[in-house]
Amino acid sequence: MRIDIVTLFPEMVEAVLNTSILRRAREKGLVTFRVVNLRDYATDKHRTTDDVPYGGGGGMVMKIEPIARALDALTAEACGAQKPRVILTDPRGRQFTQELAREWAKESHLVLLCGHYEGVDDRVRQHLVTDVVSIGDYVLTGGELPALVIADAITRLQEGVLGDQEAPEKDSFAEPILEYPHYTRPVEFRGWRVPDILLCGHHAQIARWRRQQSLRLTRDLRPDLFNRLTLSADDLKLLDEEITVPPKSRKHLPVTSESLEETASQQERGKDTDGTRTRDHS
Ligand SMILES: C[S@@+](CC[C@H](N)C(=O)[O-])C[C@H]1O[C@@H](n2cnc3c(N)ncnc32)[C@H](O)[C@@H]1O
Structure with a gap:
């Protein structure tokens, strides 16, 4: 061209x-x-x-x-x-x-x-x-x-x-929808942690989370675009769903000062540290 x-x-x-x-x-x-x-x-x-x-x-x-x-x-x-x-x-x-x-x-x-x-x-x-x-x-x-x-x-x-990897089909406006948020290292900065779902290695859940974030961002920031979107039944479900890290994937989550503190305080309170760590920052 x-x-x-x-x-x-x-x-x-x-x-x-x-x-x-x-x-x-x-x-x-x-x-x-x-x-x-x-x-x-x-x-x-x-x-x-x-x-x-x-x-x-x-x-x-x-x-x-x-x-x-x-x-x-x-x-x-x-x-x-x-x-x-x-x-x-x-x-x-x-x-x-x-x-x-x-x-x-x-x-x-x-x-x-x-x-x-x-x-x-x-x-x-x-x-x-x-x-x-x-x-x-x-x-x-x-x-x-x-x-x-x-x-x-x-x-x-x-x-x-x-x-x-940067394919333009994934950009905002490829369909009338904004792109999901991106994060890179470090995993924690000033106590602001990257959403656990992106760290767990579970690709299907990550894809669902990204679609959910795109839908929510478009709904909240660009209602004009959102009104033009054709939502599938799954999209409608996703909008309200809480997406969590599957229990088997929790072991992949990196340890940060925040998670260490959390573990320590849970241990102090005598809780099972493995069963409760599913916080989603969305
Ligand atoms: C100062 S502007 C002229 C503005 C013109 N007097 C008006 O009020 O519409 C000078 C040039 O900048 C360009 N320009 C300024 N704003 C633009 C915009 N929002 N989109 C496209 N071109 C723009 C155009 O080429 C235009 O001829």
Whole structure:
């Protein structure tokens, strides 16, 4: 897949594309990024790309001619192949979502156009682009961050970019549901212990716990998504169930200062330490 980003600030865009997973995807040739400096398509000696707005008012507006020349050149390069999807970043556009990322990830060539200042001469939106997209209801200083957000979301969906373990099907929004919580070492920090269920090695119970956490988080944090979910009979049961560590798996739980204290106090009280340790932090 090829993604072109047309911008007045190529260094800003390159810095992100040359970092971490995007960089690896680029190096492996899984995605071809091309950062296009809009000033290269200005023809006057000052390489002007903006001008004052007709009708007055403050701020500057990005001119149509350099944008049209840049888009013509990029489209011509696609020679023979399907014309690229040309996307204008604009707070007034259609909201970018994971669903849109999945759809656009199937394209062979995207061009992302970054506005700046007051925005872009509206004839660009009317005549030169195929899509107008916003990354949320707030106004940023330029389209570089939105273009990078879109490029990132689409790149990680390309085959081979993420390892199997990080498969995008498991992410939030793969279905209208949030992802379950993750934990890593240490098992205890400031007395905050990782849920025992994740430490017990019982994979079926862990899978049930994760599904339960996803359902509960979505219900509590994003009722709008939750209302779109089709819940199975098992999901409905899971929402109210208390998931505990199966007795046979308790021996796998690591010992921490907290569990040692617990054991000591149970022993003091003369209790059987093995039979009662099933605390779930959900
Ligand atoms: C300061 S903004 C222009 C805002 C415009 N005057 C308005 O009120 O809608 C400059 C550029 O940043 C980009 N931009 C800012 N916020 C954005 C958002 N939420 N989503 C997508 N692009 C955005 C667009 O490319 C826009 O042309």
